[in-house]
Amino acid sequence: MCRIVGYWDFSIGLSDEQLIIAMRDTMLDRGPDDCGEFCCSSGIALGHRRLSIIDLSQNGHQPMMDTTKRYVLVYNGEIYNYQIIQHELEALGYTFKGTSDTELLLYAYIQWKEKCLDRLQGMFAFAIWDDDEEQLFIARDRVGVKPLYYYQNEKIFMFASELKAFQAHPQFEKKINTRALSNFLMFGYIDAPLSIFENCYKLEAGHYLILRKDQSVQKVCYWSVRSSFNNDFSKSLSLKELLVDSFTSRMRSDVPVGVFLSGGIDSSLVTMLLSEQGYHLNTFTVGFDHQSYDESAYAHYVAQRFGTQHEQFTLEQKDVETIIPLLPYIYDEPFGDSSAIATYFLAQSVKPYVKVVLSADGADELFGGYDRYAQTPQRYAYFQKRRFLKYLTSILSPERSVSILSKTPYEMGIDKFLRIKNSLHAKHFMEHYYNDLSHFRKEDLNVNHLADYHPLFSTVPKSIEENLMLYDFEHYLPDDILVKVDRATSASAIEAREPFLDHRLVEYAFSQSLESKMPNGGKAPLKALLEGAFDESFIYRKKQGFGVPLEIWCKNNFRDLTDMLLQEAAKSEEFNPFYISKLRRAFFANERVDFEKIWFLMVYMMWKKVWMV
CATH class of the missing domain: 1.10.220 (Annexin V; domain 1)
Structure with a gap:
């Protein structure tokens, strides 16, 4: 897990080393192990903060430049098939100084340009400056695990892993995108390509962008899950073989690796299959003092079943009181998924134990779990x-x-x-x-x-079911679930990997019939793999969500904070004061109110107080 940033100043044709350092260091806690910057006379500046995972030496230092000094790379992510691609490049005459996948990505781009993306299996967001062509290339992984924002006006183009980096640049204009705000208030997250700010966008999953000296922009979709609808996987690996290959490839690391184990079907399957491959796992779960939200007993059962080194952490009200004010800093645009509180708490808790965690996200969207x-x-x-x-x-x-x-x-x-x-x-x-x-x-x-x-x-x-799954995969997963996990773990200086989101596994899942995935409830193929290891009462129990009793706390323990934020929302120019006041009165009178409306307003007002001053 690293963080990248850069800009191309067209107005003066110069770059400022102190400015790119200031932008880079807004993300200091996300990459504490190393840092670097690059500036040139074309107006290009690149910055990088590193969390060292593979090849801990200086051979992985970034920005990374090739021997001719034509190409410069900044990169965030992991390439899981890097050894295969390295052998291919070595056969073409490339020589590697170390084992870093950064060096591999640089050479892969030099050799194949944008076609290198078709070879990569992993999660990534990166930028490459071509000094000869005076061209900037940025790209994001197929599913959208790694974030990448960009901002453009007539004078400058900027990109970064997080929005907060742009605020360190004097040419960044903080203007709320009202369409994005309405999007947030509807869904609790902001759909790509929108961001909360005008002229600022998320590069969509599976896309790359080329920026040229004349400021022309070419954005290309290089991968879409829709192309796999009619694929024939009958001669490929079986589902279990695909899962094992994906899971084991994400265990490669030069630092300790753990698993987020909720006790649900997906994380239990990750734990089971990796244990069967001989891995001695570190597993971690979060418990809650409200029984209706707590699945920790199931996680403990799975950990005992496979002999993992298991740690459980209990989220209490005092922890929530500490975390809520931090949310605008962790998620630097409004983000309304309240399970982010528990995710950040768990990420902070595992920080002393491991530097990499596997998080079993995506299986619901692939196999019909919701x-x-x-x-x-x-x-x-x-x-x-x-x-x-x-x-x-x-x-x-x-x-x-x-x-x-x-x-x-x-x-x-x-x-x-x-x-x-x-x-x-x-x-x-x-x-x-x-x-x-x-x-x-x-x-x-x-x-x-x-x-x-x-x-x-x-x-x-x-x-209808398949359209909902597709919608969730293309919107809810990258713009809510993956944002939640990435920001929580990166703010804790650990790297989260998503073993269910190998693009080969994704393509397999979307090529399968609805009947095979949901004959009698969701995730039938995954549940079938658990049979024999667990009894039916464990496998086929009702799905339990991952959250906290926030509505109860906002009416009671956090009543003053809730009331203050809703009163501020009623006075805010964006909103209808009559509607907000009516909503506030109904909520505290214990009338039936959609609590998400309350929480989204609270989140927005907290964010606004931090970032719109």
């Missing part, structure tokens, strides 16, 4: 069979229809659009729903773009 995948078509069918409800929505106004339908038994836990998409005009409904969730003033509303984010508007000819 309850909503099975529940959505059932609930949709429920509405379709109720002719009276369909009749009501045909004769009433959209607003009245939504009011009535919100009282149906399936109101909670499902986008209401699923129950009325065939009865209401989409735009009318989305206007109502958007007005309800965004809390924006009327002049700031932009309803039309919401269709871009809704899986039911997908042009992919798949079932």
